[in-house]
Amino acid sequence: MPDLDIERIATSNVLFEMADRFATESTLWAERDAVRNLTRTARHLSQLARQTLTGGDPDIATAYADAADLLIRNIEGARRFLHCLDTPPIVRRPQ
Secondary structure: OOOOOHHHHHHHHHHHHHHHHHHHHHOOOOOHHHHHHHHHHHHHHHHHHHHHHOOOOHHHHHHHHHHHHHHHHHHHHHHHHHHHHHOOOOOOOOO
16 A cells, blocks of 8 residues: 655645635736736646645645745735725715
8 A cells, every 4th residue: 555645645735725716816807917827826836736746845835835825815915905996985874
């Protein structure tokens, strides 16, 4: 029975989840450059996840996962901020 490298599998899973978050985020932006960059990042993270499963260094993959997490949180925050700027305020009238 082959030994399972749990650290390698867990790191690969985190990278696949990060790739999914970038792919989802790419559908929420209207700017072509943003969509292209988010899609490309999702593709790179998926490739890194596959390479991690097939023999890549889990420590380097973990560093990429941490950086991707920080980056996607900033991107999501920027999108939410821009959405707030585009949303008209709700003004309640006194009764």
